[in-house]
Structure formats: C-alpha cells, structure tokens
Amino acid sequence: MNHTYIKGIGVLLLMVLLSGCLYPDNELAKNQVPNEAQLELVQTAVDNYREDNSGLVPIKTKPMNTPIFQKYLIDFTTLKEGHQLAEIPGNAYENGGVYQYTLITPEDNPRVKLIDLRITEAIREVSVKLQIYRNKHLYPPFGDQIEKGIYKIKYKELGLENEPYVVSPYSGDNLPIIMTTDGELYVDYRNDLYDALKEYDHNYKEGDDIRYLLAENTPFVPAYSLPYTVHDGEPIILNKDK
Numbered sequence: 116m117n118h119t120y121i122k123g124i125g126v127l128l129l130m131v132l133l134s135g136c137l138y139p140d141n142e143l144a145k146n147q148v149p150n151e152a153q154l155e156l157v158q159t160a161v162d163n164y165r166e167d168n169s170g171l172v173p174i175k176t177k178p179m180n181t182p183i184f185q186k187y188l189i190d191f192t193t194l195k196e197g198h199q200l201a202e203i204p205g206n207a208y209e210n211g212g213v214y215q216y217t218l219i220t221p222e223d224n225p226r227v228k229l230i231d232l233r234i235t236e237a238i239r240e241v242s243v244k245l246q247i248y249r250n251k252h253l254y255p256p257f258g259d260q261i262e263k264g265i266y267k268i269k270y271k272e273l274g275l276e277n278e279p280y281v282v283s284p285y286s287g288d289n290l291p292i293i294m295t296t297d298g299e300l301y302v303d304y305r306n307d308l309y310d311a312l313k314e315y316d317h318n319y320k321e322g323d324d325i326r327y328l329l330a331e332n333t334p335f336v337p338a339y340s341l342p343y344t345v346h347d348g349e350p351i352i353l354n355k356d357k
Contacts, residue, residue, distance in 0.1 A: 149214065149229055149284075149334045153204040157189065157216055158227040160199040165225070167197065172221045184326070184336035185230065187218040208232055219330050228330060230338045231284040238281070238300050238339050241292055244273040245300070255298040262352045264296045265341070283307055284335040295341075302339045304329070308350035319345050324353065 164173045173193040177186050191209050194200035206212035215230040245268075248256060258267030270278050280289040281302050291303045304326070311328040312319075319325045325343050330336045342353035 163199045189216040228336045234281045241279045305350045
C-alpha cells in the first residue's frame with residue numbers, strides 16, 4: 116500500500132513537471148523566438164504569391180503616413196486563402212506570438228522581417244502615462260536635448276522610477292525611449308547602429324538612411340525609429356520625420 120502511494124505521488128509529480136516546465140518551454144520556443152525556418156517559410160510564401168499575382172505582395176492596407184518599418188505588415192489570411200501558406204507561424208502575433216511579420220523594400224525586393232511587439236508594448240505604456248500628463252500640462256516633460264527637436268524624457272514627471280527603455284532585439288541591451296518636440300515617442304537605436312556600422316560592410320555616406328543596416332542584416336526591423344545617418348563614422352539622427 117505504501118509502495119502504491121509513493122508510486123502515485125511520483126506519477127503526480129511527473130505530471131506537474133510536464134505541465135509546469137515543459138509546456139512553458141515549448142510555448143517559449145513556439146511563440147517568442149525568432150525562427151529562421153519560419154522566416155524562410157513565409158518568404159517562400161510571399162515569393163509564390165507574387166508569382167501568382169503579377170508582382171503584388173500580400174500586405175495589409177495601412178495609412179500612407181505609417182512609419183516605413185511598420186507599414187508593410189504581411190496579410191496571413193491572404194496567403195492562406197491563396198494556398199501559399201498552410202499555417203501561420205507560431206511566433207506570429209496572429210497566432211499568439213510576440214512578432215509581427217513585415218516586409219522591407221516591397222516594390223523591388225520584398226524581404227520578410229520581424230517587428231518585436233514587446234517594443235510596441237513598452238512604447239504604449241509610456242504613451243499612456245504621457246497622455247495622462249499632457250491632459251494636465253501644456254507641454255510634454257522634456258528632458259535633456261539629444262539633438263535639435265529630440266529630447267530625453269523627464270520620466271519622474273510621468274511617475275516612472277527609471278528612464279523608459281526597450282530591450283533591443285539586436286543586442287539585448289536597453290535602448291532609451293526618446294521624444295520629439297510634439298511629444299511623439301521613439302526608440303533611440305544609436306548604440307545598435309554604431310555596432311552595425313562597425314560589423315557590416317556598407318557604403319553609406321552622410322545623408323543616407325542607415326537603419327537598413329539593421330533591417331537587411333538581421334531578422335528584425337528597427338520599429339519606432341527616427342531616420343539615422345552617419346557622420347564621422349558614428350550614427351546621428353537625420354531628422355524628426357518618420
């Protein structure tokens with residue numbers, strides 16, 4: 116009887132381990148990891164769709180003024196209905212994951228990339244606090260000026276204990292959230308761009324938008340970014356236009 120009881124406890128513990136440990140790990144692997152095979156699968160589906168539809172790309176309709184790296188979101192419904200894709204990737208937002216699939220250079224060389232929605236959520240959380248602040252005050256809480264028209268945020272004015280940031284999908288480092296004169300929020304990618312300028316071959320010159328160094332050489336696009344260029348070998352904000 117004691118042996119049976121102990122055996123039963125062992126089975127129960129095994130079930131707890133399976134449900135409490137293996138399942139979350141599986142979900143993490145499915146929903147939160149950029150998967151090269153899934154990117155390639157969606158890229159093939161996009162390429163096949165273009166062949167079947169006279170060069171058109173399967174994207175959702177967005178306003179013309181949508182920032183460039185958030186503008187060309189892939190329409191998985193269209194790909195499934197056209198039988199170019201059997202299943203939506205497990206790590207896609209549409210399937211409970213933390214990434215949106217998007218395209219860069221859709222007109223001439225469409226390539227599938229990812230937007231890390233944890234950045235979107237971090238921006239949204241600060242934006243809510245900023246809106247509450249602006250309902251009571253005339254001007255946003257401008258901190259130190261980074262460049263003309265670009266500022267750090269006086270985060271304590273928003274009730275934050277620390278400077279707001281996002282976790283970089285490139286380096287894993289914390290990247291500051293910054294603000295324009297009109298109170299719009301962006302991610303400061305200068306640290307990642309500095310590393311990219313050193314790591315990747317390029318022929319960018321001052322005045323060029325160097326954000327494509329990140330977009331073309333990694334699975335991710337620099338979402339919520341201002342345009343950047345290079346000056347004396349270092350990245351600088353090009354202007355405040357999206």
